[in-house]
Amino acid sequence: MTWLNGLNIGIIVILIGLYGMLTKTNLIKMIMCLYVMSSGVILFFISLGYVSGGEAAIFENGVKAMVDPLPQAVMLTTLVIGLGITALGLALAIKTYEDNRTLDTRKLKEKEE
């Protein structure tokens, strides 16, 4: 089953996150779907750098082939940005719950009119 490699699974995870984002109405669940999507992208990008038979990109004696270190370094930055966005999203969700006593986007929309 060579089809099931990191690249295709990454795309599938992104689409699952997108599906959740489109259908869920609870604020916290939307943030979770957001984080699922960004993990899907991280999986996709890192598996792009996979070299078959390569070891982790650290120089020790006896390391023959190495995995591509650039995607890992770049995805470290995306992880921390994802952490920041989720922290901010959750803080906003807490604040909306405190003001409107509901986390359901449908009720929030009615409250706005």
Next chain:
Amino acid sequence: MDRTSKVVKTFTRKLFPFILLYGCYLISHGHLTPGGGFQGGVIFGSAIILLGLVEGIRMTEKRFREDMLSLTKNIGMLIFMLFGFTGMILGYAFLSDFLPKGETGTVPSAGLILLLNLTIGFMVGTGIAVIFYRSVRHGSEEE
């Protein structure tokens, strides 16, 4: 009524310095072993969160005051920029590695990378602690 049992309290109080030590290990060996500024900083933050969970916010607040934490974030960022500009002053480009590289394999072997790791470790640690304080204090009304 303090629900956390005595065992948990003494255990975390004993464990706390070792968690910080592990965080320092990860930061200082960032360029030799897997790890680095962010992971070490997260472990710093989680150590403070662990203390906060067990001891309660007011106790940890005395040791890690919140405005000091947000001040460290500011100063951490300024230090990071300072490293960038010292590179420029010494004639290299911005954020370039101007320190001499020791022989590979030992801790002081990568010049500026170690110092940058330390600054990032502090900033991420204090940032996570501030976020934790804010969300916990916001929930409980006992300001």
Next chain:
Amino acid sequence: MTRTIIILTLLGLALFAFSAMDFEYGKPGPRVSEHYIEKGVTETGALNMVTSIYLNYRAYDTLGEATVFFATALGVFMLLRKEKSGDGSHFESS
């Protein structure tokens, strides 16, 4: 009903993406990171290539990303504060 439409469009997107992608997994083409692996230790002195990239070759990304984290911590700090007077909370009634 709308769920099935969403599922169908997502499947269509997936098919289009899979048909378009032709990366072979495990055998990447010529990369800039070959230079990182060959001359990384001599140029940066670090054994861990990932740290040498995100702190030496591309330290500017890390500066940017530390600002993101700083801005989020500041944002959460400002958002979850108790209702303090001042600080822009009582002007412009719109």
Next chain:
Amino acid sequence: MESTPILIITFPLIAAFLTHLTKYTNIKRGAELVAALGLIIPLALLITTAQTIFTGNILEYNIGGWPVPLGINLVIDGLSFFFCALVIGIGLLILLYSMGIYLYARRYYSLLLIAFSGILGIILTRDIFNMYVFFEILAVASYVLITYKRKPRTVTASFKYLIISESTWVFFLLAIAMLYGLTGTLNMDSIASQIGVIYNSNPQIIHLIIALMMISFGIKCGMFPLHTWIPDAHSQAPTPVSSLLSGLILKVGIYAIIRIFYLLFKPILLQNGAGLLLTYLGAITLIFGACMALVQDELKKLLAYSSINQIGFILVGVGLGSYVGLMGGLFHTINHALIKTALFFCAGIIISQTGFWKVSQLRGVWKRMPGVTLAFSALSLAIIGIPPFNGFFSKLFILRAALMKGHLILMIILVSGVIVTAAYYFRVIGTFFIPWESKQARDFVPNPVGPFEHVSAYIIAAGCLIIGIIPGPILSIIEPAIRSLLS
């Protein structure tokens, strides 16, 4: 000097972190002073580079001393110079306005400067992932700035902006990943050199990457299907932030579209007309923004929809890809940024003085505030495109570009867009000049309005008139930008 690109970005950042430390110094308004310095120094640096840019060559800076494919490099060419000048100019005016209202604390200036350094970082970088990081800085700073007024609805508006923006930006990351997979590097110039070869071997993936990038930049510049966050974010944010949003953040989306499509996908763009897709999306955005603005009652929401409308004009100009079209697009970017910022300033003053934010309630504003209403109506004439003002020339260029390309439907859409814009602005000005006043809410006390607020609105109104009468200097700034694009 040759290290100006990095200084232009880092000075606002340093100022942002220093404003927090002014708490410990006893300088009376230290935060505003440091904030102003944080923008004035980059302006001075930019002007020193004007000489080299106008003669056509570019200023490059490798960060960390690493050559191009290894590290990140910043480049000031014609286009980035033009957008940097626009951003810093508008930024200073926004700072001037925020200083007028004394109620902003140090954290507001810190976040505002982080947003400015994010914008400048996007404009100068030549590395796609770096552009993503700086877009995130800008986005996070604007999420927090929107909620600065701590009203319940600002938090929901900021949440909606966060969710929509972040979920589309995951696709931008996916596009970066695919480009890295294909070309093996993250630097724009080296990618651009390999795109032609890849396009011949596998056109499908390039279409996919163009589509992904179109989605993510569409959200940032308010293209039609992805604009839903704009009215809420603009109407709930404090006035300087909403002018920052519509004046600068939408313009950075435009800059990113121009940079990516004219640098990375230039060979493909002209071949099969991906630019046409851009033009027609712009046309739909134009019609949609105009119609929605007609029915809007809230003043700030009306201005937000009018921003979408004008962005449609710019997209049409940029999508056409001809010399005149680009000239019209970029000139309209400047005009719209200036005019919309000043319109939001006037709207902010009017709302804070009368306490009403619905257009129907704002009757008789002329008697209470003749100066601000005059500025508002002058600026509305400018944005509609009445001859003496600058809006006329930019829309004329776009019309001529559409004429030269022979798109008849496009011509009709553009002209009807102008008419509808005139309709909804005259409706607003009309209510201002109605002689009898609307009854004043008893418990409302107008907020203290500093001298600076009116000043910045008047400066821009006068500026629009001057640019309209002598468009020469502005066109000479746009000249190198287009030369660098179409070369």
